[in-house]
Amino acid sequence: MTLPPLPSPGAAPLSVVLFHLAHDDTRDRVAIGDLLAALGDRALGALMFVFAAPNIFPVPPGVSTVLGAPLLFLSLQLMLGLRPWLPKVVAQRSIARDDLAALVRRLIPWLQKAERLLRPRWRFMVRPPLENLAGLTCLLLAVVLMLPVPLGNTLPALAIALMALGVLERDGLWMLAGWLGAAVATAVVSGVVWAMIQAGLALLARMT
Known part of the structure; x- marks a missing residue:
């Protein structure tokens, strides 16, 4: 499949960029740096969405840890108000184009629906200091995402994905x-962890 070149960096919707990269048969693998270059200044929110969104769905054990690690780095940049940047060792990490295409087929229907609803509004929600606070929140959620906690993937990943789309399109409603x-995820995960602690203490009590 021969695809036309993408518009200038940052001009195309995220769904178009992902589709283009996933169906570009001039390459066998797609590097994280390729997405960074294609999104330009919007890459921070885009990459956060790309790494968070797969965890909304059931994933094999260990995948959330692999995807959560870059989220830590990206969330820290959002918290500190830094421009999107990745060290070379991270930017050069790549995924097979066929694997990316399978992921894109899963994400694009939902992403396209979201893009029809997204628009710049409530800009105070996506400006400092609230944007920096959102970065801190995403950082904490990314830590939870990496932990082996039942139900610890879906809700934190969903909260990060919503915030990432808000950052990407400067939409304060989606940031809200x-x-x-994030509040629901914190409540549910805290409840699960507390239940696990209680169960562990009850088991210890039986053994003594």
């Missing part, structure tokens, strides 16, 4: 939705 998702 991400805050609400």
